[in-house]
Amino acid sequence: MIVSDEEARVVITHDGDVVTARQLGRDMAKQTGFYGSDLTLIATAISEIARNIVSYAQRGEIVFNALEEGQRRGLLVVARDEGPGIPNIELAMRDGFSTGKSLGLGLPGARRLMDEFEIESEIGKGTTVIMRKWVR
Amino acid sequence: MPVPILKQGNTLIVSVQAALTDRDLIDLKNDLAEKVGQFRSRGVIIDVSLLDVMDSFATRTLRGIAQTTKLRGAETVIVGIQPDVAFAMVQLGLALEGVATALDLDEGMELLAARLEKGDDRVG
Numbered sequence: 001m002i003v004s005d006e007e008a009r010v011v012i013t014h015d016g017d018v019v020t021a022r023q024l025g026r027d028m029a030k031q032t033g034f035y036g037s038d039l040t041l042i043a044t045a046i047s048e049i050a051r052n053i054v055s056y057a058q059r060g061e062i063v064f065n066a067l068e069e070g071q072r073r074g075l076l077v078v079a080r081d082e083g084p085g086i087p088n089i090e091l092a093m094r095d096g097f098s099t100g101k102s103l104g105l106g107l108p109g110a111r112r113l114m115d116e117f118e119i120e121s122e123i124g125k126g127t128t129v130i131m132r133k134w135v136r
Numbered sequence: 137m138p139v140p141i142l143k144q145g146n147t148l149i150v151s152v153q154a155a156l157t158d159r160d161l162i163d164l165k166n167d168l169a170e171k172v173g174q175f176r177s178r179g180v181i182i183d184v185s186l187l188d189v190m191d192s193f194a195t196r197t198l199r200g201i202a203q204t205t206k207l208r209g210a211e212t213v214i215v216g217i218q219p220d221v222a223f224a225m226v227q228l229g230l231a232l233e234g235v236a237t238a239l240d241l242d243e244g245m246e247l248l249a250a251r252l253e254k255g256d257d258r259v260g
Binding site: 016022026037039040041043044047054095106108 | 154155188191219229230
């Protein structure tokens with residue numbers, strides 16, 4: 001898998017950055033070759049993980065890269081924060097689980113909208129969410 | 137950026153923009169609850185056709201707006217959810233349960249008129 005050098009980055013510190021992140025992500029997805037409803041699916045997934053940063057970590061960043069693997073092209077979205085971390089990832093990935101600030105659909109929802117989804121979290125260190133989607 | 141609220145007869149009409157932040161949505165909820173009382177409105181139409189994304193926060197807040205205005209005596213109709221946005225909402229597992237929706241502003245006005253008429257009959 002080749003990750004392109006061309007990358008876009010958004011620092012997330014407040015709710016306005018959630019909008020910036022999803023708009024930039026949509027633009028990157030379009031440049032990568034995505035079209036139609038996939039653009040909205042990607043923008044929505046970005047919106048969910050960006051909001052998680054604002055709600056739980058206050059500060060973080062999202063980085064976008066175009067991907068190439070043989071013939072197929074895709075988009076890599078990496079969201080990082082140095083927030084409190086997620087105590088129980090399995091629970092956080094369950095539909096409807098929330099510590100009270102949301103519907104509890106953020107992470108599991110984002111996973112459904114993308115093709116690949118990985119999450120790493122360490123208490124007191126922060127959380128990293130890695131998502132990929134491939135052009136169909 | 138505050139969301140403008142237009143008054144037309146007994147209805148309040150809101151058209152949200154693409155770059156709607158969480159703060160804007162929360163402010164809108166408070167503004168609407170107040171204006172429904174101020175203008176003695178019976179209906180609220182929220183046009184989301186320009187909205188590029190309806191994520192879990194937006195959905196939850198819109199549902200909250202509909203419930204709040206209902207308690208203040210006005211019916212809310214959400215209009216203009218775009219096809220791609222609807223598709224993403226379904227994938228995300230979101231539903232606007234208990235909230236009236238319509239295709240566009242015209243259909244929303246019609247739905248509201250029908251509902252208000254029905255409500256008035258019941259009262260009368």
